[in-house]
Amino acid sequence: MFRSRIRMNLRLSTQFVWVMLMTFSLNSLMMAQDEDKPEKKLPPVESHVLETKDGVFLNVKFYPGTKGKDSIPIIMLHSMLNVSANSAVYTKLASAIQEHMGHAVIIPDLRGHGKSVQRRNPRDINDRLEIDREKFSKAEFVSVVQDIEACKTFLRTRNDKGELNLEKLTVVGSDVTAVIALNWAALDWNKPGKGLIRNGQDVKALILFTPLQSHKGLTPQLGLAHPTVKQKLNIMIIAGAQNSQYFSESKRIHNQLTRFHKDQENNDGTINWDGTKLFLFGLNTSAQGSGILNVANLEPHPNALFYNFLVNRLEKDETLEWSSRDPNAL
Numbered sequence: 573m574f575r576s577r578i579r580m581n582l583r584l585s586t587q588f589v590w591v592m593l594m595t596f597s598l599n600s601l602m603m604a605q606d607e608d609k610p611e612k613k614l615p616p617v618e619s620h621v622l623e624t625k626d627g628v629f630l631n632v633k634f635y636p637g638t639k640g641k642d643s644i645p646i647i648m649l650h651s652m653l654n655v656s657a658n659s660a661v662y663t664k665l666a667s668a669i670q671e672h673m674g675h676a677v678i679i680p681d682l683r684g685h686g687k688s689v690q691r692r693n694p695r696d697i698n699d700r701l702e703i704d705r706e707k708f709s710k711a712e713f714v715s716v717v718q719d720i721e722a723c724k725t726f727l728r729t730r731n732d733k734g735e736l737n738l739e740k741l742t743v744v745g746s747d748v749t750a751v752i753a754l755n756w757a758a759l760d761w762n763k764p765g766k767g768l769i770r771n772g773q774d775v776k777a778l779i780l781f782t783p784l785q786s787h788k789g790l791t792p793q794l795g796l797a798h799p800t801v802k803q804k805l806n807i808m809i810i811a812g813a814q815n816s817q818y819f820s821e822s823k824r825i826h827n828q829l830t831r832f833h834k835d836q837e838n839n840d841g842t843i844n845w846d847g848t849k850l851f852l853f854g855l856n857t858s859a860q861g862s863g864i865l866n867v868a869n870l871e872p873h874p875n876a877l878f879y880n881f882l883v884n885r886l887e888k889d890e891t892l893e894w895s896s897r898d899p900n901a902l
Contacts, residue, residue, distance in 0.1 A: 614638065614671060622726055624718040627692035628683045628703070632723065633659070635666045636735060637676035641894040643736040644675040644886050645727045647720060649749035651861040652682060652705070652713070653787070659686055661862045662744075668875060673882065676736045678723050682716055682749070684708065710789040713748060717756045724760075724774065728897050737894040740886045742777040746862035750783035754795030761800045770897055777806040777886055779878065782860040785821045796828050803832040806849045806885040810874060812864055813854030826852040845884035853877060 615636040622630040637643025648666065650659040659679045666677040681688040684705030693699035705712075720743065731738035745753030756775075763772020783792060795801045807829065811822035833850035837843060843851070855874075857867045865874055886892070 612638075620726065622680075622722040623692070624683075624722045626715060626718050627694065628718065628722075629688060629690050629692075629700075630680050630683070630719055630722050631687035632678055632680040632726070633663075633666075634726070635670040635677040635679075636730075637670065637674050639674035641734050641737050642674070642887075644673075644740045644742060644882060645731070645736045645738060646675060646677045646742045646744060647723045647727075648677060648679045648744040649716075649720070649746060649753060650679070650682060650685070651746040651781075651863065652685065652708075652716075652749055653747050654861055654863050661865050665865060665875060665878065669878065669882075673879070675882065676727070676730070678727065680719055680723055682719050684712070688719075708788075713752065713788060713790050714755075716749065716752045717759060720753070720756045731894070732896050732898045734894075737892065738774050738897065739892040739894060740776055740889070741774040742779065742882070742886065743775055744779045744781070744862075745783070746781040747784055747860065748787045748790065750778075750780035750861075751787065751790055751792045751795075753778055753780065754783065754792040754801065756795075757801045757805060758795045758798035761798060769899065773800075775805070776889075776892060777881070778808070779881065780807065780809045780822075780825075781862050781864055782811040782818050782822055783809060783825050784818075785824060792825060796825065802829050804849070806881070808851040808853070808877065808881045810853050810855065810864060810877060812857040812859045814856065814858040815860060818860045819854055822854075823852065826850070843880070845880050846888075849885065851877075851881065 615638065618634040618636065620632050620634060622632055624630055646669065648662045650661060659681050662679050666679060669675050669677055684703040689703050690700045691703055693701050724741065727736065727738055727741070730736050743753045743757070745751070757778060760772050760775045764770055765773025785791065809822050809826050811819045813819050829850050834848040835844060836848055836851055853872065855864060855870050857864060857870060859867050864870070
């Protein structure tokens with residue numbers, strides 16, 4: 573038992589050193605980049621209203637990337653359960669990703685939330701209907717995939733202008749939208765990824781804050797059962813370990829995927845960022861979903877996890893080359 577405790581303490585010490593080094597390295601890297609580069613003006617944040625295929629008027633904020641065809645496009649889906657964790661919770665993270673990494677971020681107010689509270693009346697195209705999120709059933713939550721599709725269509729136009737690389741599309745989800753993101757990934761991979769009409773197989777990574785097992789009958793099984801989603805996508809799950817109920821739900825989803833992936837940790841306790849595609853981080857907080865981003869002094873910090881995940885799983889992947897999605901360009 574004494575030796576077991578020594579091994580455990582050594583492992584915890586190693587992990588602590590790794591966390592400190594990672595956080596220090598991230599801050600140092602960003603400071604060094606800022607010092608070495610001449611000060612440049614970032615492209616302004618854009619506001620747009622997109623119409624989904626089912627007539628919802630979706631208000632979005634878009635943070636353009638600065639790397640052109642090397643910019644990773646990221647769709648950030650806010651919580652639909654925690655009213656305090658709306659789309660604004662991603663503002664600081666999106667700004668940091670744009671400024672320090674050069675990637676593009678789109679943040680929609682999902683249907684029934686923020687400014688996205690109207691849809692076109694199918695009986696009168698000039699009329700608008702109000703969306704009441706308090707009355708959402710399973711069907712309304714399922715229809716959020718249309719919001720993701722509208723964001724992806726917007727990103728496709730920017731891809732064809734050479735402003736980003738849709739081949740590296742990443743989706744961030746929180747609680748129920750983490751479930752929706754998983755299921756949408758399966759739908760995306762069921763569409764054609766080659767040929768004249770290419771409108772699918774774009775999403776390559778998912779970052780999931782506290783994914784749920786079920787909400788109002790909606791489950792992630794569509795995504796978890798899809799061969800590409802469960803075996804080939806890069807997936808990072810982040811949850812608050814101090815809430816055993818929600819953390820256990822996230823772990824159960826993670827456990828359904830582990831047999832398809834290599835171990836997350838190396839023999840020395842460091843994170844195997846280069847060698848596996850599946851990650852689970854239980855942070856020292858009871859906060860859940862994207863609300864975790866509001867917690868101060870977390871170690872490892874979610875921003876550092878985002879940085880390592882995006883760099884090692886997407887930036888370094890030279891197989892994900894830019895290509896035009898305009899059929900006239902083929």
